[in-house]
Amino acid sequence: MSKTFKVRVNGQHELTVDPSDGSLLEAMERAGIETRYHCRDGFCGACRTQVKSGDIDYINEPLAIVRPGDCLACCCVPASDLEIDH
Amino acid sequence: MSYSTFNKNQINPLNEPMFFGNSVNVARYDQQKHSIFEKLIEKQISFFWRPEEVDVSRDRVDFQGLTDSEKHIFISNLKYQTLLDSVQGRSPNIALLPIVSIPELETWIETWSFFETIHSRSYTHILRNLFTDPSDVFEDIVINKEIQKRAEDISRYYDDLIFFTQLWQTHGEGDIEVHGEVHHVSMRELKKKLFLCINSVNALEAIRFYVSFACTFAFAERDLMEGNSKIIRLIARDENLHLVSTQNILNLWQYGKDDPEMKEIAEELRDEALAIFMKAVEQEKEWAHYLFRHGSMIGLNEEILCQYVEYIANMRMEAIGFDAPFKQRSNPLPWMNKYLVSDNVQVAPQEAEISSYLVGQIDSAVSASDLGDFEL
Ligand code: FES
Ligand SMILES: [Fe+2]
Ligand SMILES: [Fe+2]
Numbered sequence: 399m400s401k402t403f404k405v406r407v408n409g410q411h412e413l414t415v416d417p418s419d420g421s422l423l424e425a426m427e428r429a430g431i432e433t434r435y436h437c438r439d440g441f442c443g444a445c446r447t448q449v450k451s452g453d454i455d456y457i458n459e460p461l462a463i464v465r466p467g468d469c470l471a472c473c474c475v476p477a478s479d480l481e482i483d484h
Numbered sequence: 485m486s487y488s489t490f491n492k493n494q495i496n497p498l499n500e501p502m503f504f505g506n507s508v509n510v511a512r513y514d515q516q517k518h519s520i521f522e523k524l525i526e527k528q529i530s531f532f533w534r535p536e537e538v539d540v541s542r543d544r545v546d547f548q549g550l551t552d553s554e555k556h557i558f559i560s561n562l563k564y565q566t567l568l569d570s571v572q573g574r575s576p577n578i579a580l581l582p583i584v585s586i587p588e589l590e591t592w593i594e595t596w597s598f599f600e601t602i603h604s605r606s607y608t609h610i611l612r613n614l615f616t617d618p619s620d621v622f623e624d625i626v627i628n629k630e631i632q633k634r635a636e637d638i639s640r641y642y643d644d645l646i647f648f649t650q651l652w653q654t655h656g657e658g659d660i661e662v663h664g665e666v667h668h669v670s671m672r673e674l675k676k677k678l679f680l681c682i683n684s685v686n687a688l689e690a691i692r693f694y695v696s697f698a699c700t701f702a703f704a705e706r707d708l709m710e711g712n713s714k715i716i717r718l719i720a721r722d723e724n725l726h727l728v729s730t731q732n733i734l735n736l737w738q739y740g741k742d743d744p745e746m747k748e749i750a751e752e753l754r755d756e757a758l759a760i761f762m763k764a765v766e767q768e769k770e771w772a773h774y775l776f777r778h779g780s781m782i783g784l785n786e787e788i789l790c791q792y793v794e795y796i797a798n799m800r801m802e803a804i805g806f807d808a809p810f811k812q813r814s815n816p817l818p819w820m821n822k823y824l825v826s827d828n829v830q831v832a833p834q835e836a837e838i839s840s841y842l843v844g845q846i847d848s849a850v851s852a853s854d855l856g857d858f859e860l
Contacts, residue, residue, distance in 0.1 A: 435825075437826040461523055
């Protein structure tokens with residue numbers, strides 16, 4: 399089993415996420431959080447999520463615009479403990 | 485400054501701005517000033533599809549069984565989409581190619597517009613299947629007042645930029661009189677028109693299709709008009725890429741990563757850009773009102789559709805640096821998402837016939853080394 403990270407979502411959900419277990423979006427879905435998405439492939443921007451603290455890694459390079467302080471949840475995984483707003 | 489189809493000056497495209505620099509000469513993609521456009525070209529081409537691959541023959545029977553108000557909703561949406569793609573199949577080329585100055589963006593614009601023509605051709609494919617003679621439907625697009633209202637707003641920023649570019653190309657900067665009217669042509673003025681035009685196109689790609697998409701997928705949720713729905717899924721996927729390109733152009737300007745003068749203009753015209761977006765949102769809501777004036781359809785009504793427009797608008801506006809203006813933060817039509825997921829990721833069984841064409845191509849590229857462990 400690989401290393402897991404704590405991810406705090408919208409200031410209310412505490413998730414333990416294994417980065418080898420799929421995207422941040424999938425982790426939120428497994429936790430029953432209402433998510434925003436369309437393409438699930440990094441090119442529509444619908445899953446845009448604010449990263450308030452911590453780092454993420456992209457598993458697929460996103461095409462959609464990622465503004466500073468944001469990430470695309472469908473194609474990234476946590477690279478440290480995270481605090482995000484989705 | 486007149487346009488040359490092959491600029492003879494030695495230029496370094498890596499130092500050119502996206503627009504209004506030296507016109508492009510060599511179409512080279514080994515190096516890119518803004519690599520995003522090269523990536524978008526690749527992605528868009530990988531999405532290639534032909535309307536004829538999608539079997540729409542069953543839709544004819546479904547259509548006959550729709551109520552009159554549902555027929556009105558279905559056909560009106562197709563008319564509106566036909567208008568949008570008629571404009572998009574030509575305008576990026578006519579308005580933007582004469583002023584673009586980096587090769588990867590030039591080719592992206594051509595690729596983008598080409599795919600819009602596929603969309604246009606798919607509407608003919610759908611309509612020819614529903615009606616022996618679809619002429620009435622096409623002819624109404626230029627007469628119908630509700631569609632005209634939108635056409636006016638969609639085309640005017642393009643037309644304005646095109647006209648000013650033509651004046652500039654033939655006369656250069658200065659006061660130019662045409663038919664008794666004086667136009668002040670300056671590079672600043674041209675760039676402002678470009679900025680407003682891209683904002684208007686961005687709003688088009690961002691939200692103008694979504695009321696129609698929602699109606700299409702609401703029919704599909706009832707197992708109706710599924711051929712049409714397959715086509716609209718492919719169109720929606722393409723539209724997302726088009727949107728990525730306009731969002732990128734706007735962000736590159738805003739963050740000062742391209743032409744510094746465009747950064748100033750983006751700040752100066754921020755309110756106007758916001759107004760363009762908000763007007764498009766309003767028009768989409770009015771469109772929902774028009775669609776449902778004879779009655780709604782199962783699974784959808786005007787109110788929920790307007791909430792959906794607000795939900796989408798919030799996302800789209802945040803992507804270009806505006807605050808989300810609407811309260812609607814949760815998705816009022818959760819089932820929409822499954823139609824908007826890219827085929828590459830999850831191919832639903834019913835999509836098999838669409839993908840097979842490309843799958844065949846991929847299969848044929850398997851090399852002997854891939855089969856190393858195979859025993860016959
Ligand atoms: S869902 Fe489209 S970019 Fe993430
Ligand atoms: Fe289109
Ligand atoms: Fe488009």
